[in-house]
Amino acid sequence: VRDGAAMSLRIVRTVAELRGAVARWRRAGQSVAVVPTMGALHDGHLRLVAEGLKRADRVIATIFVNPAQFAAHEDLGRYPSDEVGDIAKLKRAGCHLVFAPPVAEIYPAGFATTVRLAGPAKAGLEDSHRPHFFDGVATIVAKLFISSGADFAMFGEKDYQQLLVVRKLAADLAIPITVIGVATEREADGLAMSSRNFSMNGPGASGWASMPIFSNRSFVSVCASTSAVSPLILRTRSGGVVPGAIRPY
Numbered sequence: 001v002r003d004g005a006a007m008s009l010r011i012v013r014t015v016a017e018l019r020g021a022v023a024r025w026r027r028a029g030q031s032v033a034v035v036p037t038m039g040a041l042h043d044g045h046l047r048l049v050a051e052g053l054k055r056a057d058r059v060i061a062t063i064f065v066n067p068a069q070f071a072a073h074e075d076l077g078r079y080p081s082d083e084v085g086d087i088a089k090l091k092r093a094g095c096h097l098v099f100a101p102p103v104a105e106i107y108p109a110g111f112a113t114t115v116r117l118a119g120p121a122k123a124g125l126e127d128s129h130r131p132h133f134f135d136g137v138a139t140i141v142a143k144l145f146i147s148s149g150a151d152f153a154m155f156g157e158k159d160y161q162q163l164l165v166v167r168k169l170a171a172d173l174a175i176p177i178t179v180i181g182v183a184t185e186r187e188a189d190g191l192a193m194s195s196r197n198f199s200m201n202g203p204g205a206s207g208w209a210s211m212p213i214f215s216n217r218s219f220v221s222v223c224a225s226t227s228a229v230s231p232l233i234l235r236t237r238s239g240g241v242v243p244g245a246i247r248p249y
C-alpha cells in the first residue's frame with residue numbers, strides 16, 4: 001500500500017502499540033513485512049524496505065540498538081544514532097510504521113529469557129570472535145518477530161551468518177514468518193554499506209575497499225571484533241583464513 005506524498009509514518013514505542021497497528025492492518029486483510037535495524041540507516045536498509053514493499057502491503061522498520069548483542073568491550077556506547085534522519089529516510093522510502101522502543105520496553109526489570117543457539121550460530125565464523133553475539137541477536141529478533149506478527153522479515157546478505165541464524169531461529173521456534181535475504185548494497189568503491197563504515201573514515205581508510213574482493217557473494221564471512229584494535233579476518237568455505245587488515249576501530 002503506497003499512499004504517496006500524503007503517507008504519514010507512524011512512530012510507536014511499545015509492543016502494545018505495535019500489535020494494535022498490525023491488528024488494524026490484519027482486519028483490512030493486509031500482509032506485513034518487518035525490517036529489523038539498529039538505526040543509522042543507509043541505502044542497504046532502504047533496499048530492505050523496498051524489497052519488503054514488493055512482498056507485503058505494509059512495512060515496519062524497527063530501530064533498536066540491542067545491548068544484548070554487544071560485549072562489554074564493544075562499541076555499544078559509540079554506536080551511531082540518528083533517529084530524526086532515519087525517520088525522514090524511512091518516510092521517503094514508503095515505510096508505514098517505525099517501532100523504536102526504549103531499552104526498558106524490550107528488557108524490562110526482571111527480564112530473564114535468552115535464546116541459546118547451536119547450528120549456523122556456531123559455524124566458527126563471526127561467532128568465534130564474538131561469542132555473545134548471536135544469542136543476543138536471536139533474543140531480540142525472536143521478540144521482534146513475535147511482537148510484530150509479520151509475514152516477512154527482511155535481512156541483508158551482508159551479514160550472511162546472521163541471515164542463516166535467523167532463518168533457523170524462525171524454523172526451530174515455529175515462528176510463522178518467512179525470512180528473506182536481500183543482496184548487499186555497496187559504496188562506489190565496492191565496500192559493503194554498513195552503519196559502522198563511519199569508523200573507517202580518515203587516514204588509510206581506502207584499505208577497507210579490498211574487503212569485497214574476498215567477500216563478494218561467495219560464502220565468505222568478514223569477522224571484525226570491535227575492540228580498540230580490530231583484526232579483520234576473512235574465512236573461506238574451505239577453512240582458509242586471510243588476515244585482511246588491522247585498523248583502529
Ligand code: PAF
Pocket residue numbers: 036037038064066069137140141159162
Ligand atoms: O543486523 C542488525 O542490524 C542487528 O543485528 C539486528 C538484526 C537488527 C538485531 O539487533
